[in-house]
Amino acid sequence: MPEVADSVGAFMPGPRAVRAGAADGPLAGLTFAVKDLFDVAGVVTTYGNPDWGRSHGAAAATAPAVLALLQAGATLAGKTKTVELAYGLTGENVWYGTPINPAAPDRFPGGSSCGSAAAVSAGLVDVALGSDTGGSVRIPASYCGTFGIRPTWGAVSLAGACGLGPSFDTCGWFARSAAVLEQVGQVLLPSGEATPLGPLVKVKEAWINAEPTTARALAPALAAIERRFGPTLSVDLAPEGLNALYEHFRCAQAEEAWATLGRWVEQAKPEFGPGVKERFAAAKAMDPAKAAAGRAFRRLFAERMRALLAGGTVLIYPTSPTAAPRLDLSLDAQNAVRERTMGVTAIAGLAGLPEITLPLGRVEGAPVGLSLVAGPGRDRALLALATSVAAATGSAG
Amino acid sequence: MPEVADSVGAFMPGPRAVRAGAADGPLAGLTFAVKDLFDVAGVVTTYGNPDWGRSHGAAAATAPAVLALLQAGATLAGKTKTVELAYGLTGENVWYGTPINPAAPDRFPGGSSCGSAAAVSAGLVDVALGSDTGGSVRIPASYCGTFGIRPTWGAVSLAGACGLGPSFDTCGWFARSAAVLEQVGQVLLPSGEATPLGPLVKVKEAWINAEPTTARALAPALAAIERRFGPTLSVDLAPEGLNALYEHFRCAQAEEAWATLGRWVEQAKPEFGPGVKERFAAAKAMDPAKAAAGRAFRRLFAERMRALLAGGTVLIYPTSPTAAPRLDLSLDAQNAVRERTMGVTAIAGLAGLPEITLPLGRVEGAPVGLSLVAGPGRDRALLALATSVAAATGSAG
Numbered sequence: 001m002p003e004v005a006d007s008v009g010a011f012m013p014g015p016r017a018v019r020a021g022a023a024d025g026p027l028a029g030l031t032f033a034v035k036d037l038f039d040v041a042g043v044v045t046t047y048g049n050p051d052w053g054r055s056h057g058a059a060a061a062t063a064p065a066v067l068a069l070l071q072a073g074a075t076l077a078g079k080t081k082t083v084e085l086a087y088g089l090t091g092e093n094v095w096y097g098t099p100i101n102p103a104a105p106d107r108f109p110g111g112s113s114c115g116s117a118a119a120v121s122a123g124l125v126d127v128a129l130g131s132d133t134g135g136s137v138r139i140p141a142s143y144c145g146t147f148g149i150r151p152t153w154g155a156v157s158l159a160g161a162c163g164l165g166p167s168f169d170t171c172g173w174f175a176r177s178a179a180v181l182e183q184v185g186q187v188l189l190p191s192g193e194a195t196p197l198g199p200l201v202k203v204k205e206a207w208i209n210a211e212p213t214t215a216r217a218l219a220p221a222l223a224a225i226e227r228r229f230g231p232t233l234s235v236d237l238a239p240e241g242l243n244a245l246y247e248h249f250r251c252a253q254a255e256e257a258w259a260t261l262g263r264w265v266e267q268a269k270p271e272f273g274p275g276v277k278e279r280f281a282a283a284k285a286m287d288p289a290k291a292a293a294g295r296a297f298r299r300l301f302a303e304r305m306r307a308l309l310a311g312g313t314v315l316i317y318p319t320s321p322t323a324a325p326r327l328d329l330s331l332d333a334q335n336a337v338r339e340r341t342m343g344v345t346a347i348a349g350l351a352g353l354p355e356i357t358l359p360l361g362r363v364e365g366a367p368v369g370l371s372l373v374a375g376p377g378r379d380r381a382l383l384a385l386a387t388s389v390a391a392a393t394g395s396a397g
Numbered sequence: 398m399p400e401v402a403d404s405v406g407a408f409m410p411g412p413r414a415v416r417a418g419a420a421d422g423p424l425a426g427l428t429f430a431v432k433d434l435f436d437v438a439g440v441v442t443t444y445g446n447p448d449w450g451r452s453h454g455a456a457a458a459t460a461p462a463v464l465a466l467l468q469a470g471a472t473l474a475g476k477t478k479t480v481e482l483a484y485g486l487t488g489e490n491v492w493y494g495t496p497i498n499p500a501a502p503d504r505f506p507g508g509s510s511c512g513s514a515a516a517v518s519a520g521l522v523d524v525a526l527g528s529d530t531g532g533s534v535r536i537p538a539s540y541c542g543t544f545g546i547r548p549t550w551g552a553v554s555l556a557g558a559c560g561l562g563p564s565f566d567t568c569g570w571f572a573r574s575a576a577v578l579e580q581v582g583q584v585l586l587p588s589g590e591a592t593p594l595g596p597l598v599k600v601k602e603a604w605i606n607a608e609p610t611t612a613r614a615l616a617p618a619l620a621a622i623e624r625r626f627g628p629t630l631s632v633d634l635a636p637e638g639l640n641a642l643y644e645h646f647r648c649a650q651a652e653e654a655w656a657t658l659g660r661w662v663e664q665a666k667p668e669f670g671p672g673v674k675e676r677f678a679a680a681k682a683m684d685p686a687k688a689a690a691g692r693a694f695r696r697l698f699a700e701r702m703r704a705l706l707a708g709g710t711v712l713i714y715p716t717s718p719t720a721a722p723r724l725d726l727s728l729d730a731q732n733a734v735r736e737r738t739m740g741v742t743a744i745a746g747l748a749g750l751p752e753i754t755l756p757l758g759r760v761e762g763a764p765v766g767l768s769l770v771a772g773p774g775r776d777r778a779l780l781a782l783a784t785s786v787a788a789a790t791g792s793a794g
Contacts, residue, residue: 061656
């Protein structure tokens with residue numbers, strides 16, 4: 001396979017980690033890339049940070065999720081950039097260069113799976129694996145105008161992948177069409193009957209939280225969806241407010257981030273880019289009582305969501321309240337966007353729910369995604385629904 | 398708290414990692430220990446192997462599962478021995494000494510959570526955390542005559558705990574009574590209504606696989622259960638045979654073990670005790686096609702179990718086909734016991750199901766456990782059922 005030119009800086013610099021897929025299989029003919037936190041045997045996994053790469057060295061084995069795609073016939077075209085230790089949402093990487101957002105070059109690509117989103121958006125590969133703890137697949141997919149799924153927590157193995165918060169981390173993927181997104185799901189997801197889902201219900205808080213321009217940009221797609229699937233009602237999901245969701249998510253997840261990565265951070269004393277350093281300092285200083293409150297809230301919220309979605313209800317709302325922030329946005333303003341965004345991504349994040357984002361709107365030319373969220377374990381049915389929604393909105397890709 | 402004398406070599410040698418629990422809480426007054434693969438801030442986690450301890454150093458944070466018990470009022474009395482890298486079922490540790498099985502001192506304690514089982518069995522602590530990938534809580538609990546639970550996969554966070562096969566690993570615990578086992582579950586498990594379970598159904602293969610002496614030893618308990626809950630029918634669970642279950646489990650799990658630990662094994666070149674070294678060599682050499690077949694079978698089997706157990710059915714069978722092997726058993730004979738045992742433990746292992754073992758029989762004076770297995774997510778209801786079963790059999794502890 002001739003090496004694809006990297007027009008947007010999506011791949012890791014240096015020789016590409018290329019592996020041929022099996023001669024036949026359901027994904028034969030497709031190419032894919034993997035976020036540089038999945039191991040590929042013989043290759044150094046950097047986790048977005050040169051010190052991580054230096055202190056960990058080459059992988060002994062290939063992550064089972066990557067192997068599954070190779071065994072299904074897809075060809076690995078390389079490893080893609082990630083935010084350092086996957087701890088950030090803009091997609092910035094000061095060590096290897098921030099990938100260009102192919103759909104809006106003056107804006108951030110979104111992260112932490114920035115290279116995977118950019119590689120798919122630019123057409124360099126058909127599919128890319130990412131990981132999503134608090135939005136790291138959904139947000140870059142929304143910002144770069146691709147389809148993206150964050151599956152039910154635990155549905156796809158993260159063995160051989162670096163962790164950030166193991167009880168939150170999921171293995172997700174990007175594609176330019178709902179059909180290809182679904183094809184990959186057939187390979188990676190647990191078996192099981194896909195009972196059709198419905199009804200679709202708008203999450204009031206998430207629509208209110210969205211910029212009016214975002215909500216307006218998604219209105220035609222929502223209208224097309226209602227023509228096809230019937231009118232959507234609205235629910236109040238979180239009377240405590242999206243800010244409370246974000247706050248509980250942040251505290252419980254920071255506790256896990258420090259439990260998972262603190263030892264390495266303390267011992268290797270890595271250099272971090274702006275933002276990442278501060279987030280690990282905050283994780284280290286996290287008040288145990290706040291983390292415990294976050295854990296307790298999470299259990300109740302997950303139960304509330306399971307009950308609400310048990311009958312097949314699907315939530316629908318803007319994936320991100322805004323289009324991608326512009327590259328010259330101040331760090332303070334970036335943080336404000338981050339908090340506002342994570343109030344929404346925390347819905348699926350806290351409850352371990354599957355979420356698919358579809359590129360169904362544009363704000364000032366930049367993409368915004370519309371999300372579908374289902375109960376835990378409904379991933380296959382949700383992928384089938386996303387394919388129908390893409391067809392109904394003329395966005396089959 | 399005065400330090401408990403370690404009559405059975407259950408704790409790690411050296412200064413004990415002691416932490417006082419919160420002044421009040423649902424577990425106030427209880428003491429607990431944790432397997433030495435859970436991090437406690439400031440303490441070196443050895444994962445059962447001195448080279449692991451040397452190359453990883455002191456933990457920066459305490460694992461959230463451990464913190465949750467402390468915050469609920471339980472006091473940490475120390476860290477307990479584990480089989481090296483949790484990869485073994487007899488409970489042997491050549492570096493720190495194999496714990497004595499308090500219930501049968503001429504026999505193995507069972508592993509890999511050997512120290513946790515021994516500490517609870519000997520009454521050194523009320524509760525101990527372990528981990529269970531392919532039987533590492535259930536088997537030592539059965540061998541040492543304690544209650545033990547391996548929860549639904551993913552139900553309890555393993556952040557800050559060393560992994561062996563992340564898509565198989567669970568955080569379980571031991572207690573001397575079903576009531577205390579359940580109390581800990583209230584703290585660690587996700588919220589949710591506990592719809593009562595039933596009917597109880599015998600797994601034919603597991604009863605046939607058990608030594609006749611084991612089946613006979615558990616017969617009075619089974620009769621008492623039937624008097625209380627009604628007659629139990631039998632099902633054929635795995636027409637492909639328990640050997641096939643074991644084989645698929647072994648291949649899929651070995652792939653993950655190497656993906657998770659291979660890099661460290663290759664780079665640190667640790668010294669391993671007998672058995673462990675061979676298992677990592679086998680994991681490294683695992684045929685990718687066999688591992689893929691294991692993964693595929695696992696998906697189908699998990700779906701089959703979910704369907705079978707969706708209505709509340711509970712499986713009942715001997716936890717281990719034999720009592721604990723004697724300490725002088727040859728390595729070949731140990732391996733034969735291991736394979737026969739893992740054909741049974743693979744049922745919950747492959748399908749991610751919760752399993753509780755109750756100490757309800759004795760063979761030549763050595764304990765054997767009876768297991769209750771439910772559908773995923775039914776942990777709280779299963780704990781409630783175990784408390785009823787313990788009462789019905791006069792084994793409330």
